[in-house]
Amino acid sequence: MSSIQIIVGSMLGGTEYVAEACEETLTELDFKVDIHLKPDLNNILSNTFLSNNEQKKHSDLPKKPLWIICTSTHGAGDYPDSIKQFASDLSHCEQDLSTVSFLTIGIGDSSYDTFCKAAKDITKLLITMGCTEIVPLKTLDMSEDIDPEELAQQWISLNKDLL
Numbered sequence: 001m002s003s004i005q006i007i008v009g010s011m012l013g014g015t016e017y018v019a020e021a022c023e024e025t026l027t028e029l030d031f032k033v034d035i036h037l038k039p040d041l042n043n044i045l046s047n048t049f050l051s052n053n054e055q056k057k058h059s060d061l062p063k064k065p066l067w068i069i070c071t072s073t074h075g076a077g078d079y080p081d082s083i084k085q086f087a088s089d090l091s092h093c094e095q096d097l098s099t100v101s102f103l104t105i106g107i108g109d110s111s112y113d114t115f116c117k118a119a120k121d122i123t124k125l126l127i128t129m130g131c132t133e134i135v136p137l138k139t140l141d142m143s144e145d146i147d148p149e150e151l152a153q154q155w156i157s158l159n160k161d162l163l
């Protein structure tokens, strides 16, 4: 079992429901999950690398640490307030993140030219910081009549063997 950190960027709360739906699916799949509605990089790093140490004690439970980013986009392609500090801290992080794998779910509205830009930007930033994207960005378009929680859960289930 790998430990998964779900990192949430939301302004109005909708993306929190999507993240919690992902948490539910992952828990059903028997993953250990921590969800961060107000992500703090230091806290996430200590969970990530503590989990690593724990895994070393259990050699039958190996796996790289995994982060799942769920973020909407606000303003004119900006990060939501809840994830701004995390993104800034991440860009200055000096810790080696090369063992961290991640995937991103972007929630946005395609009527904006900057569709899901925050999710695209954080994906680029994580790659710049040495992390490995294991599944290409999943975007959910709220201008369509969709159930974003259901779609996110289906996407997690589809990719479960890569986690």
Ligand SMILES: Cc1cc2nc3c(=O)[nH]c(=O)nc-3n(C[C@H](O)[C@H](O)[C@H](O)COP(=O)(O)O)c2cc1C
Binding pocket: 009, 010, 011, 012, 013, 014, 015, 016, 072, 073, 074, 075, 076, 077, 078, 080, 107, 108, 109, 110, 112, 114, 115, 116, 117, 142
């Ligand atoms: C003021 C405002 C600005 C927005 N700007 C963008 C944007 O630039 N790109 C985009 O894809 N969606 C944009 N959206 C759509 C939101 O990302 C979308 O409504 C999302 O579901 C909000 O998620 P949240 O409830 O977690 O904040 C904007 C929405 C609002 C209200």
